[in-house]
Amino acid sequence: MSAHETVLTTERLILRRFVLGDIPELRQVFDDWYAKRFYPEMGSLPMAERWVRRNIARYEEQGVGLWAACLKETGEVVGDCGLIYQTIQEQQEVEVAYHLRADQRGKGLATEAALACLDHGFNVLDCDRIVSMAHPDNHASKRVAQRVHQDWRRFTRDAARYYLFHTTREAHA
Secondary structure: OOOOOEEEEOOOEEEEOOOHHHHHHHHHHOOOHHHHHHOHHHHOHHHHHHHHHHHHHHHHHHOOEEEEEEEOOOOOEEEEEEEEEEEEOOEEEEEEEEEEOHHHOOOOHHHHHHHHHHHHHHHOOOOOEEEEEEOOOOHHHHHHHHHHOOEEEEEEEOOEEEEEEEEEHHHHO
């Protein structure tokens, strides 16, 4: 698969592998007061570069990662969405995660991308369960997760409370 090759498409988005040239657009995704509240470090160039490089490495090592979410109309990177491996309460999980630039939130794009990733996880990766984590104060992320997943529970990670949304293969079918 080439660096720019499409991984998934939805009605309005193309999800493709990140390339280093995406760093400036990725920084914009985290450059508003709401995103900075949950990802304060991502406004810096070194952290955005690290984010992209970590996902490029995930593609090679794990076959998954967060992918650049690009508008079909323009090709512009407006966020990311994808599948990543997470250890949650000592259990290996596959998480669908998503982040959108402020001017693209509230349009259903994160839900659209996350549902495509869920399908990919169950149908291509053969996952039995897929989760999403959300900070209790991240209402936008929780709304998307509630639309995408069948159930949720609270849990503690690194001394902080979170919501863990989850869907099983059987419930998704």
